[in-house]
Amino acid sequence: MMEILHRDGLARIGRFEVNGRAVETPALMPVINPNIIVISPREMRERFGVHAIITNSYIINRDPKLREDALRKGIHSMLDFDGIIMTDSGTFQSHVYGEIEQNYLDIVEFQKKIGSDIATILDVFSEPEFTYEEAREAVEETYRRAGESKRIKGETYLGGTVQGSLYMDLRELSARLMNSLELEYYPIGGVVPLLENYRYSDIVRIVMAVKMNLDFGNPVHLFGAGHPMFFPLAVLMGIDFFDSSSYVKYARDDRVLFPDGTRYLSDLRYVPYPTEYLNSENLEDIKSMERDERFKILAKHNLKVSMDEIERIKASIFEGTIWEYVEERSRVHPALYDALMEFYGYSEFLERFESLSRKHPFYYTGIESTLRPTITTLEKRILENYRYRRNVCVVLNRKDLERAMRYIGSYDAHFIIKTCIGSIPFELLFIYPVFQAILPEKCYPRENLSTVLDSIDYDVLISWLSGIPDDLEKEKDYLVKSDGRDLDLLRVKAVADYQFGHGASEALFKGNVDIIKSKNTGMIRNIHVDGKHILSMRNDGFFTLKLDGGILLHKAFPFPRMRVIVTRDSEEFNRKGKNVFARFVKDMDNSLRPYDEVLVVNENDDLIGVGRTFFNWQEIRTLKKGMVVEIRENL
Ligand code: GUN
Numbered sequence: 001m002m003e004i005l006h007r008d009g010l011a012r013i014g015r016f017e018v019n020g021r022a023v024e025t026p027a028l029m030p031v032i033n034p035n036i037i038v039i040s041p042r043e044m045r046e047r048f049g050v051h052a053i054i055t056n057s058y059i060i061n062r063d064p065k066l067r068e069d070a071l072r073k074g075i076h077s078m079l080d081f082d083g084i085i086m087t088d089s090g091t092f093q094s095h096v097y098g099e100i101e102q103n104y105l106d107i108v109e110f111q112k113k114i115g116s117d118i119a120t121i122l123d124v125f126s127e128p129e130f131t132y133e134e135a136r137e138a139v140e141e142t143y144r145r146a147g148e149s150k151r152i153k154g155e156t157y158l159g160g161t162v163q164g165s166l167y168m169d170l171r172e173l174s175a176r177l178m179n180s181l182e183l184e185y186y187p188i189g190g191v192v193p194l195l196e197n198y199r200y201s202d203i204v205r206i207v208m209a210v211k212m213n214l215d216f217g218n219p220v221h222l223f224g225a226g227h228p229m230f231f232p233l234a235v236l237m238g239i240d241f242f243d244s245s246s247y248v249k250y251a252r253d254d255r256v257l258f259p260d261g262t263r264y265l266s267d268l269r270y271v272p273y274p275t276e277y278l279n280s281e282n283l284e285d286i287k288s289m290e291r292d293e294r295f296k297i298l299a300k301h302n303l304k305v306s307m308d309e310i311e312r313i314k315a316s317i318f319e320g321t322i323w324e325y326v327e328e329r330s331r332v333h334p335a336l337y338d339a340l341m342e343f344y345g346y347s348e349f350l351e352r353f354e355s356l357s358r359k360h361p362f363y364y365t366g367i368e369s370t371l372r373p374t375i376t377t378l379e380k381r382i383l384e385n386y387r388y389r390r391n392v393c394v395v396l397n398r399k400d401l402e403r404a405m406r407y408i409g410s411y412d413a414h415f416i417i418k419t420c421i422g423s424i425p426f427e428l429l430f431i432y433p434v435f436q437a438i439l440p441e442k443c444y445p446r447e448n449l450s451t452v453l454d455s456i457d458y459d460v461l462i463s464w465l466s467g468i469p470d471d472l473e474k475e476k477d478y479l480v481k482s483d484g485r486d487l488d489l490l491r492v493k494a495v496a497d498y499q500f501g502h503g504a505s506e507a508l509f510k511g512n513v514d515i516i517k518s519k520n521t522g523m524i525r526n527i528h529v530d531g532k533h534i535l536s537m538r539n540d541g542f543f544t545l546k547l548d549g550g551i552l553l554h555k556a557f558p559f560p561r562m563r564v565i566v567t568r569d570s571e572e573f574n575r576k577g578k579n580v581f582a583r584f585v586k587d588m589d590n591s592l593r594p595y596d597e598v599l600v601v602n603e604n605d606d607l608i609g610v611g612r613t614f615f616n617w618q619e620i621r622t623l624k625k626g627m628v629v630e631i632r633e634n635l
Pocket of ligand 1: 120
């Protein structure tokens with residue numbers, strides 16, 4: 001079973017457990033060929049931090065000695081590995097060698113008997129050049145076999161491979177069919193020929209078609225993706241597992257893996273990503289070694305580089321820099337860059353998994369950064385929630401903001417600031433990602449001014465895009481001084497509407513509003529209304545909702561808006577301040593996003609408390625394990 005520990009969009013760090021053995025994901029399972037063990041599984045565990053491996057039950061079953069050994073000792077003892085062992089079924093051999101002699105139920109039975117932790121069905125490999133009919137048959141036959149295999153698998157976890165060649169409707173169908181079987185594990189198959197030909201954009205389409213049709217809580221494995229170059233983007237799409245024979249295959253040809261591509265050993269004079277196995281110091285010695293010895297060392301280097309890449313990806317998810325990391329890595333090959341662009345084309349879907357903020361600032365790495373869902377979300381929320389009536393709208397450039405401050409503070413108008421990441425109303429300049437964005441002086445700006453202006457209510461437009469005038473001679477008929485203009489109040493209202501949705505500010509700020517600022521920094525900290533503390537402002541410019549604020553929103557927003565509805569069993573615990581676990585959520589507002597502030601209610605819509613959700617409803621619905629909503633204050 002899979003528990004999600006940290007997440008960013010679809011990318012996640014999880015804990016996958018089976019038969020008392022656990023692995024943290026994303027994880028790379030090195031392929032072990034039981035006939036030729038290049039690095040022993042024990043060494044993999046002890047020196048490379050490998051907690052899960054994959055081997056081939058077809059190869060074992062075919063060889064009388066291996067078969068006997070595996071049946072007698074069990075696969076863990078045979079391979080001398082006490083981590084997770086997944087077994088594949090022989091499908092890949094059918095792709096390489098054509099039809100194989102293997103009954104699809106026998107091979108599952110065999111995997112069960114040798115004690116595999118995750119067995120794989122004998123799926124039908126759908127080749128990229130398949131006709132639609134052939135691909136459809138592969139999907140249907142794979143599903144049929146999966147259904148029958150499920151009946152005999154017993155307690156063994158079963159991987160149901162998703163096939164469908166390059167036909168996205170078939171990939172979607174295959175994912176839905178497999179999902180309906182409620183298996184424990186979901187590999188995506190038939191992609192090796194695409195990986196070998198750098199057809200990464202096709203893989204993006206396939207993975208997204210599958211991810212959009214599988215339950216979020218399911219572990220997903222990309223079969224045969226063993227080159228570290230593709231790991232970052234794959235993880236960003238929500239892939240949890242990889243398997244790799246690349247570390248051996250490439251080493252056999254004297255080829256060296258690096259996170260940015262592959263090089264021939266003979267071409268190296270320096271080692272761009274050195275490891276303890278291969279570095280500039282020992283490079284010449286390794287080149288002149290005997291073939292077998294050299295092969296082993298290169299395999300170790302290749303494995304180390306691959307495992308290190310997984311570690312870097314995990315660190316970037318944890319730090320909130322996975323998007324920056326993938327963009328950076330996408331520059332190592334134009335096909336990867338194309339694939340990233342393909343992925344950003346799914347922004348509407350991705351936005352549902354996008355949190356309003358992350359702990360790391362937004363770094364602009366290039367023109368594509370403004371296509372990230374964090375920026376498309378920003379734009380959409382401004383269009384939807386910045387709905388105030390003013391007679392005049394002034395647009396200006398970010399670099400002129402300081403000069404404009406005296407006007408912004410005293411004239412009643414919309415002030416829209418053109419920045420690299422879009423056109424932003426002044427009131428929203430201090431929220432993530434705007435305030436926290438690290439932008440270069442020269443960037444390709446996100447050109448959305450006309451869209452933003454279209455959504456704003458005003459009569460007269462004043463453009464200061466060519467600079468702020470020395471006096472307001474031309475503007476004097478329109479720009480009207482407003483003595484009571486309270487920028488702080490305008491700001492907290494706009495942030496509340498942006499964060500909680502239209503109508504929030506009206507519900508929250510009725511009465512005597514007291515905005516309390518930090519004495520040291522001058523930043524807004526707490527908001528009291530009629531003496532009650534309703535909101536606190538975080539460093540990312542958004543609010544944490546206090547219980548008194550929650551009571552106001554609960555009263556103003558109709559059911560089920562902003563709500564997480566928990567079962568009776570859960571209510572008792574949540575009323576004591578205990579967090580909400582996945583199994584106890586009955587329903588939830590569909591528009592809530594991960595890390596949003598929420599109102600926790602029972603089925604009668606009685607307010608239980610306020611808190612923060614870690615997942616959206618699409619996700620919670622399918623999670624079997626783990627805490628999903630943190631209760632901050634309870635009634
Ligand atoms: N290994 C690489 N690709 C595949 C696939 O499509 N199915 C199975 N079972 N194993 C694979």
